[in-house]
Amino acid sequence: MQLSTRHLLGIKELSAKDISTILSTATQFKEVLQRPIKKVPSLRDVTIINLFFENSTRTRISFELAEKRLSADVLNFTASASSVSKGETLLDTVNNILSMKVDMVVMRHSASGAPHFLSQHIPAAIVNAGDGINEHPTQALLDAFSINEKTGKLKGTKVAIIGDIMHSRVALSNIYLLKKVGAEVVVCGPPTLIPKYIGNALNVEVSYNLRETLEWCDVANVLRIQLERQNQVLFSSLREYSLAYGINRQLLDDLKKEIIIMHPGPINRGVELDSDVADSKQSIILQQVENGVAVRMAVLYLLSGRNPARE
Ligand code: CP
Numbered sequence: 001m002q003l004s005t006r007h008l009l010g011i012k013e014l015s016a017k018d019i020s021t022i023l024s025t026a027t028q029f030k031e032v033l034q035r036p037i038k039k040v041p042s043l044r045d046v047t048i049i050n051l052f053f054e055n056s057t058r059t060r061i062s063f064e065l066a067e068k069r070l071s072a073d074v075l076n077f078t079a080s081a082s083s084v085s086k087g088e089t090l091l092d093t094v095n096n097i098l099s100m101k102v103d104m105v106v107m108r109h110s111a112s113g114a115p116h117f118l119s120q121h122i123p124a125a126i127v128n129a130g131d132g133i134n135e136h137p138t139q140a141l142l143d144a145f146s147i148n149e150k151t152g153k154l155k156g157t158k159v160a161i162i163g164d165i166m167h168s169r170v171a172l173s174n175i176y177l178l179k180k181v182g183a184e185v186v187v188c189g190p191p192t193l194i195p196k197y198i199g200n201a202l203n204v205e206v207s208y209n210l211r212e213t214l215e216w217c218d219v220a221n222v223l224r225i226q227l228e229r230q231n232q233v234l235f236s237s238l239r240e241y242s243l244a245y246g247i248n249r250q251l252l253d254d255l256k257k258e259i260i261i262m263h264p265g266p267i268n269r270g271v272e273l274d275s276d277v278a279d280s281k282q283s284i285i286l287q288q289v290e291n292g293v294a295v296r297m298a299v300l301y302l303l304s305g306r307n308p309a310r311e
Contacts, residue, residue, distance in 0.1 A: 001025060003302050004248035007119045007126040010135035019180060023145050024069040025298035026291070033069065033294055041299050043072035048104040049097055053079040053090075056108055058265050058289055059129050059138070063106050066296035075102065089122055089253050090114065098124055103106070104304065107131075125303045133167050138265050138299060140173035142292040144181065146284055147219055149291065155182035160213045163223035163245065163272050164186045166195055170264045171223060175202050188213040189245060190235055193225075210245050214255055221262040222247060240272050258282055265289070277290055 003018045011019070031039055043156045052060055060076075067074045077097070079085075082094060094105065104125045107115050109172040112132030114241040119126050148154050159178055165171045165187045177184045179202065187194055198230060207213045214220060225241060235241050247261070261273070261283040269275050281294045 001302060006303070007115070007128075007272075008137050008299055008303060009116050009119060009128050010128065011137045011173045011180070012135065012141050014137075014180070016180045019141070019144070019177060021147065022141055022295065022298050022302060026141075026145055026295045027301060029069075029297040029301075030291065030294035032297075040067050041085065042073045043067070043070035043304055045073070046070075046104065046272060047073040047075065047301065048106060049075040049077055049102050049104045050129075051077045051079075051094070051097075051105055051107045051109075053084070053107075053109045053114075054130070056129070056198060058292065059108065059136075062073075062289070062292040063127075063296050065139075065294050066300060069293065070297055070300060072104075072300070090118065094118060094122055094129060098122055103199075103253045104300065106300075127299060127303065130169055132169065133172075134169055135173045136169040136264075137173050138292065138296055139170050140177040141299070142288055142295040143170075143174055143221060143262060143264070144177050145259070145291045146262065146288045147183075149287070150284055151218060154178070156184065158184045158186075158216060158218045160186045160188055160207075160212065160217035161223065162210065162220055162247070164193045164225045165189050165191045165198065165223070167226040168223050174221060175204055179203060186213055186216060188237055189243070192235060198286050210247070211254075214247070214251065214259060217259055219260045219262060220247065221264075223264070224266060224268055238268075242271050246270070246272055246274065247277050249276045249280075252277060252280075252282065259277075260284055262288060 001021050004015050005013050050063055057245045057303050064074055106129050107130040109131050112134035114131050115128040122188055128137055151157055161171050161174055175185055186205040186207050191208055194206055263285050265276055
């Protein structure tokens with residue numbers, strides 16, 4: 001099995017076949033993760049650094065666990081505790097790390113395009129763990145894996161992506177992926193949090209009506225309001241956002257069917273999701289996190305020189 005790309009910079013660069021290869025490989029790794037001994041020797045003697053220039057709980061731990069389950073040697077880098085604080089550039093930082101014979105780089109950065117820039121200057125394979133407001137490809141892959149696991153298909157599944165579409169790399173990666181595999185996509189949120197170009201540019205439907213969107217969809221992927229990326233007032237208050245676009249129990253009970261609730265985390269409880277929705281049996285939020293390890297194992301394995309198809 002082989003991917004058409006040396007790096008995982010974004011879903012935009014993947015073909016539908018690449019996505020299918022990653023998801024089927026992840027199925028095999030998920031089976032490994034159910035065993036009493038959850039470790040395989042696939043990446044023994046491969047050294048991987050997790051370069052995190054921005055905070056993370058799920059993605060960072062999930063990548064580290066995936067690497068350890070594959071028997072890779074793992075290094076963790078936190079920008080705030082490094083010589084970046086003394087003014088060292090991104091390229092100098094990475095070239096110094098690679099001179100110590102590091103084979104792969106997993107990278108999160110607040111600047112959109114940072115992993116793409118790096119990929120033009122270094123020989124190691126790069127996996128984008130989230131770049132600014134651009135893409136979060138492994139999140140979209142684990143979301144797709146989780147939808148497929150729950151519904152048995154991606155093609156034709158009706159997925160609503162709800163919330164702060166404007167500032168969300170999860171939204172963009174999910175839209176690219178879902179369109180490539182033939183799912184139907186509606187983005188829903190306040191007009192100020194949905195880019196005006198999105199309908200035509202990405203071939204998705206846009207809705208400003210939460211109730212109608214929930215009545216239409218099979219799956220609601222609910223996003224966090226990204227206050228840290230907003231430098232202007234785009235809605236009046238979190239309270240008003242919650243009243244118009246927050247998902248509560250009553251809203252779900254009024255629907256004539258049971259939809260699947262997803263969220264990439266971290267959740268703002270009581271803003272985009274009430275706790276009795278986030279913790280309900282309709283929610284697959286923790287299954288998403290569980291599946292992230294298998295999906296990241298698949299990505300790392302397929303991009304490594306250890307995948308026989310690449311040697
Ligand atoms: N879903 C996600 O990217 O979460 P973290 O920011 O905690 O990694």
